[in-house]
Amino acid sequence: MEPVRESFWNMPQPWTQILLYVGLAVALGFFGYGLYRRISLWRQGQPDLRCDRFGRRLWNLLVYALGQVKVANEVFPGLMHLTLFFGFLLLFVGTVLIFFNDDVVGPLFRLHYMRGSFYLGTEAVLDLMGLVFLLGVVLAIVRRYLLRPARLENRPDDLLVLLLLLFLGVGGYLLEGLRLAVQQPPWGSSSFVGYALASLISALGATGPGALVAHRVLWWVHAVMALGFIALIPYTRLFHLVTNPLNAFFAPLETQAALPMIPNLEEAEVLGAAELAHLPRKRLLDYESCTRCGRCQDVCPAFLAGQPLSPRQVILDLDAFMLQRGRVPLVGARGRKFEREDLELAGGVVAEESLWSCTTCMACMERCPVLIDHIGTIVELRRYLSLCSGQIPGSLRAALDRTQRAGNPYGQRGGRMQWAEGLGVPLMADVGEAEVLLWVGCAGAYDPRNQKVVRTVAQLLQRAGVTFAALGDEEQCCGDWARRAGEEYLFQTLAQTNVQTLKSYRFRTIVTACPHGYNTLKNEYPQFGGTFSVEHHSTYLLRLVEAGRLQPQEAWTKGPTVYHDPCYLARYNGVVAEPRQLLERVPGLVPVEAVHRGRRALCCGGGGGKMWMEEEPDKRVNQVRLREFEAAEASAVAVACPYCLSMLDDAVKVKGLEEKVCVYDLSEILAASLPSA
Ligand code: SF4
Ligand code: SF4
Missing domain, CATH: 3.40.50 (Rossmann fold)
Known part of the structure; x- marks a missing residue:
C-alpha cells in the first residue's frame, strides 16, 4: 500500500472545503486591505524606491531578510529569532505544497505528488520544523516575560502574536496525533512527533468516536486561527514579515558613508523634512520595518551617556505618528499617542534635543538587523532645523558662522601652515605637483594638540623620503560636521571650493590624519565632481613601514x-x-x-x-x-x-x-x- 496524503480526512465534504475557501478569501481580503492602507502611507513620501541592479537587491533580500545574517549576531535573541523564523518559513512552504497538492494540481490535473517517499520525507521534515518553530516560540516567551531584558518593551499585541503562534504549533501536532491514532497507517512513524502523540492517545484509549469529534472541532479552531493569522499580519507587529524583505530589497546600494546631496539647493522648495511627505519613501518604509528589538539603543553612545536620544524611539515615534495620521486600524497599541496631528517632525514628533544628541557614529545602523538608516532620518530633520526653522544650538550656530566667515570652525583667517613652522613643508601653489597632498584639516591647522600630530606626520613623510606638499590657506574646512549638522548650503559651498582647488594640482594621493576629512573627500566629494585617491595616515604609514622606509626600533615604554x-x-x-x-x-x-x-x-x-x-x-x-x-x-x-x-x-x-x-x-x-x- 503506497503512502498517500488523504485530503480533509474526517471533515465533511464539500462543505469543509467550500467554507475554507470562503474563510481564506475573507482573510486575504483583510490582509489586502491592511496592506493597501500601509502602502498608502508610504506613497505620501518622495518617490525613491528603485529596482535597478535587481540582482544585487535580490541578493540583499536573500542575505538580510531570508538569511537573517544580522539577526544572528547576538546569541540568545539570534537563536530565538532564527528558530522562529526558519521553523515558520518551512512550515509555510509545507502548507503551500499541501495546498497545491489538494486544491490545485490534484483536482485540475489529477496529479497528487504528496505520496510515496516524497510524502513521507515531507512529513518528517515538517514535524522537525514544527519542533524548531515551537522552540523559537518558547524562547521568545521566556525572554520576553521571564528574562525581561531592559531593552524589550512589551505591548499587548506581542502576547497575542506569541499565543497565536504557540497555538498554531501545538494545535498542528494535536491534529496530526488524533488522525494517526484513529487511522493507524503503517507509515505513521515518519511523522515522528505526531506519532508519539498518537501512541499516547492510543495508550489512553482515546481513539473512539470522541476522538473524531475532538479532531473535527480542533481542525476548525486551528483553521480559524491560521486564517486569523493571515488576516492579522498588517494590523500587528507581524507586519515586519512584509516590510523587512522590502526594506532589504530597497536598501541603498551605494555607500552609506556619504549623505545624499540636495540637488539644486537654490531651487529646492523644502530643505530637510518638516512633514512625512517631505521624506523619501524608503525612510517611511524604514519606520514600518522596526521590530523594536532595541539593538540600536543598546549601542548608542548618546543613550549610554544618559543623553535624550534613543535611535529606536526616534524610529518608533515617527512610525506611531505616521500610523496615527493615516488612521490605520491596529490590534493593540502602536506606541506613543500624539495630541496634535499637525506637528512638525523636527522638534514636534522628535525632540530637538534628541536630534542634536546624535554623533552620527553609525553604531545603530551597524547593529540594526533590518537595515534601518537612522542617520538619514536624523540628518534630514536636522537639515530642516538648520536651514528652515533656524532652531540650532547656540554654540553650533557660532561654529557655523565662523566657518562661513573664515572657512574653518576656529574662525581664524589664514595661518593654516603655523603647524609646519621650521619644517620646510612646501605649498602646492609653489610646487604645482607632488606625490602626496597632505590634507591638514582644521584641527590639524589650528588646535595646538592636533598641530603636533600633523607636524609628526609631516616629519615621518620627510623621513621616509615622500615628496609631499600642503594647500596652506587654500585649504578650507572639508565641511563634514557642517553637513551632518544639517547645514547643506555651507557644506556644498566648502565642497565646491575644495574640489576646484584640488583639481588645479597634480598629485598621486591625498593623505590625511583626519577620518572625517578622509570620509568626506573620498565618499562625498565625488558628488561634486571631485574623485581623488584618498588615504588615511594609518594605512599610508603602515605601507611605509612595510616597505622599510620607516623602521621602528625603539621600545614603547608607556605600558599596555x-x-x-x-x-x-x-x-x-x-x-x-x-x-x-x-x-x-x-x-x-x-x-x-x-x-x-x-x-x-x-x-x-x-x-x-x-x-x-x-x-x-x-x-x-x-x-x-x-x-x-x-x-x-x-x-x-x-x-x-x-x-x-x-x-x-x-x-x-x-x-x-x-x-x-x-x-x-x-x-x-x-x-x-x-x-x-
Ligand atoms: S548614529 Fe546617532 S543615533 Fe545612531 S548610535 Fe550613533 S549617536 Fe546614536
Ligand atoms: S531600529 Fe533596528 S535595531 Fe533599532 S529597534 Fe528597530 S529594528 Fe531594532
Missing part, C-alpha cells in the same frame, strides 16, 4: 596600549586591521582591546557636529568610552582622529587621570619608535 577605532574610519570605511598592524610593528608595545572595538567600537562623542556643542558634564560620551579603556587596564590610548584625540584627552583631564592614562595619535607612537635621526 589600547587602540580606539574612530567611527568614520572603522564603521564608515571598514579600516580596522591596518592601524592595529601599525601598532604591532612598534617593538615592546603590548596591545589590549576595549570591550567594544573594530566596527563595534564606541564613539568618542565628537562626530556629527558634537565637537562644537556643549554637553552636560555628567552626560559626556567621552567618559563612557574612557571607562572602557580603564576596564581594559590600558595606560596608553592610541587614536587616529583629531576629534578622538581632543575628546579623549579631555575625558582624561576631567577625570584627573593624567598620571595614569595618556592619549597619543598613532603617528606619535610610530615616531617615538624610530631611532634618532
